[in-house]
Amino acid sequence: MELFEILTSAAFWAAAIRIASPLIFATMGELICERAGVLNLGIEGIMVAGAFAGWIAVWAGLPLWGGVSVAFLVGVGLGGIHSILSVPFGLSQHVVGIGLTLLATSATFYTYRVMLPEVSTPPKIDAFQPFHIPFLSEIPFFGPALFQQTALTYLAFILVAVVSFTLYRTPLGLAVRAAGESPAAVAAQGLSVTAIRMGAVMVGSGCMAVGGAFLTMSAFDSFFFDMVNGRGWICIALVVFGAWRPGKALFGAILFAAFDALQIRLQQTGIGAVVPYQVFLMMPYILSIIALIVMSRRAEVPAALMVPFNKGER
């Protein structure tokens, strides 16, 4: 009964959407990279860097949207490093990605200490506040659940639409998908596989960084060292869960976030008194693994994912 009450409350769904937002940004970013044929394991580090960059830029005096832009650009830059190593040089995407995560994470902590020496509590910024969309926010249940979020959450949903449209309705999107399926086909049509893949990795990494920035600029108003906390790895699973399709990946992100929101609430109910809280913490992950097994059975993996392409090789 308590479960039913939780699932029908607007506050619960509002929380789920809020928790889902950074996942949506980063999942879209990873999806763009993988659709072009590049697995970007730098995602965790890029999110950390984005979280820091956006927050520190606002703290240094930039407007909020300026902070988001800085985060995006930092992501593009880190994506640039990844793409140079993984695309023209054709290095192992696993090694490059994990290396980038380590590099971006430690470089972030280093920069933090250089910029804020002798700070015990990180300073707060004036973060994004919920924006009530006129009329829509007054619809019963749906209004408070969906239309009283911050601007960045709305942006996340717009991003899904943009990614989806671009992938399936524009020549550029077709070229990106083809680069992930058959780079030889792309090259045979006189297009540059290198340029397409590098571009996709850089833009995708920018989206990941904005996902990180959501944590410091919308969910909270400050930066903590372990705040990304494995969300990047979850997003890699969400791309598989979504079968490399933006709409399904969005659904996956919300589902995961809903489980996360649910476990917090369940801990405070009668069940929480009996079951150790660690079980609740595990719940979203266990359920995602189950969902992953069920959903990704028939998924069509981009055929050239993780396959470097060298033109003119004999």
Added chain:
Amino acid sequence: MSGVESAQPVLRLQNITKRFGSVTANEAVTFDLAKGEVIALLGENGAGKTTLMNILFGQYTADEGTVTVFGNLLPPGNPRAALDAGVGMVHQHFTLAENLTVWENIVLGAQPLHAPRLRAGAAKAKIRALSEEFQLKVDPDAKIGALTVGERQRVEILKALYRDARILILDEPTAVLTPQETDALFATLRTAINLGLSIVFISHKLHEVMAISNRVLVLRHGKLVAERATLDTDRAELSALMVGAETSAPDLAPATPGAALLTLSDLSTPSIGTAPGLRHANLALRAGQITGLAGVSGNGQAALSDLISGLVTPQSGQFEIAGNTVATWSPRNAIGQGIARIPEDRHKTGTIADFDLTENTILETYATQFSKRGWMNWRKAKAHAESLIETYDVRCSGPDSRIRLLSGGNMQKLILGRVLENAPRIILANQPVRGLDIGAVNYVHGRLAAARDAGAAVLLISEDLDEIMRLSDVIHVISDGRLSPEFARGTMQPEQLGVWMAGDGFEGCDHAA
């Protein structure tokens, strides 16, 4: 259109030379293609046909020479420029993305990347119109992965036509088709010619070349060796030109054949894909004798070599080794029977590229000769590799270097050493000198001859008639899975073998048998 323009060739290749390391894939190739003409580019595997066409299409950059299309010089190494100039290529290995639909594959790259929308409706309408016009039936909304090979080829052709290609290059288009699909393809090509397109048709199937082309260019070892109007030539002449038979100087002592070590009687094997199996083959490999197998590639050579290697078991007929009927047959049995193999593809099946020389030399014998109670004896293995390197003159930095770093010739020498060191009874040499330079060729041939003199039965499979005639004591010709009778050395002229290779001559033989 002025008279001058119609006399101008639509395509002109001038003096094209391309080298891959020390191998010259194309040497000073020059030809013209006229409007509405079909040129057949004929040559054996490795003759340089595909390389030449990849240069024309801008996927490789030529070391020397120029490509001119409709009077304009093509910038080298730029497929986009070739496409824009009206050159369309249908690759031997299709360049299609399997998870995308037909129309998506066709439209890819045809609209500028900055265009705001894919015009799917218009694209599909144009594809349907082209399908109708050229009899290339295919559903634009189907996924490539769900299509048959023949349908995929139609998509490849549509891709070229969609971008208004005026010159079509087809690389071995019939290699993957059934006879019915081939007929349909030829109908499409005739429509294209009537509409003023020009075609370069790459093949090594003679009857197709005779059926579709106006002119035949023969490429051998990267050089253009002959040019014939199709009406003025025939299959026998073309097959002789293609495999090349200028010299047949015997440089071997007469053989002293012994007992038959491997005998096939009325033996058949299943066909694999489009490659024919053996059909009622009779063959005897005798000790101290080199048996040459001549034939155009894809006529059952693979079936015979797979049978002898143990990869395929007979469907019917008798298979005996040293007079004993073979009951169970696998590669391990074959090794146990003293059959040594020089595989056709030394990179794929002959060696493991990232293993070092030591490991590669003991691939067949590691368990029997170089280990004790389950432990490898690396010292012995390395000494063995060192002695092979020494004896067979393998140029390398030592037994610890990875075999992928060796040149083809040195790799082949090492394989040869591995094969000969165990004093095999039967040697299967499948294209042993393909892609090697002349020095390495002579070395390999000398070693094979020495193995013969030491009493081994050697089967030499080659598409190079020259090589077959120079080295073999007896010759069989294979055509469509059928083996000709045994011809003794020096009793047949290249032209006579060419008739058998073209598949003629078997009828009379069947009557006699």
